[in-house]
Amino acid sequence: SNPLLGIEMFKESPGRLPVLQPEEETALLDACRPWLRWPVRLAILTGCRCSELLALRWKHVDFNGQAALIVQDSKSGSARRVPVHPALVEELRSRRGHPEGYVVMLDDGRQPNRHTVYEAFRAARAKIDRTDLRFHDLRHVAGTRLVGAGANPPEDADFRGHKTLEMARRYAHTSWVRLHDLVGSMPVSESPSNEK
Numbered sequence: 001s002n003p004l005l006g007i008e009m010f011k012e013s014p015g016r017l018p019v020l021q022p023e024e025e026t027a028l029l030d031a032c033r034p035w036l037r038w039p040v041r042l043a044i045l046t047g048c049r050c051s052e053l054l055a056l057r058w059k060h061v062d063f064n065g066q067a068a069l070i071v072q073d074s075k076s077g078s079a080r081r082v083p084v085h086p087a088l089v090e091e092l093r094s095r096r097g098h099p100e101g102y103v104v105m106l107d108d109g110r111q112p113n114r115h116t117v118y119e120a121f122r123a124a125r126a127k128i129d130r131t132d133l134r135f136h137d138l139r140h141v142a143g144t145r146l147v148g149a150g151a152n153p154p155e156d157a158d159f160r161g162h163k164t165l166e167m168a169r170r171y172a173h174t175s176w177v178r179l180h181d182l183v184g185s186m187p188v189s190e191s192p193s194n195e196k
Helices: 022-031 034-046 050-055 086-095 114-127 137-148 153-160 165-171 176-184
Strands: 067-070 080-083
Touching: 022 034, 022 114, 034 050, 034 086, 034 114, 034 137, 050 114, 080 153, 137 153
Parallel strands: none
Antiparallel strands: 067 080
């Protein structure tokens, strides 16, 4: 017999709805220590996890293909190519270091760890009164913006390395304005006449 028969499973908690408007992004970047601005921008524009960004080496950046290869610390357990936003390509070129060097570094040339990033991020978010925002939320902001730009769920799942569409749905949320505009663009037949 099944020992779990009749035991009710816990309900899964609803996904958080992290939102970061463009003007809040600007304020957040201004509030960041200089070295932190770079990983924050990378997270927002690549959708990568903090651990993936910290493991990223220059040899993993494909400048011609405008992509980054995530080979370590990927939660999904497999490598993936992440498109690099065109706005980042020139900045990446200007920062380019030794192939074995890390893309994210502190001002003194040391590599930060997650604790260092999270502590600095908490200080920055407090300055803009967004204590609800976590560094990991930037990944979800990226997904939401990608969906808002027209990506479908499988594309968003591939972008962020989710193995299932359910995970992509949980963490990418449609923009109300975009949804409203899409509804307004639906084809409509003429309304039938009320005359009998």
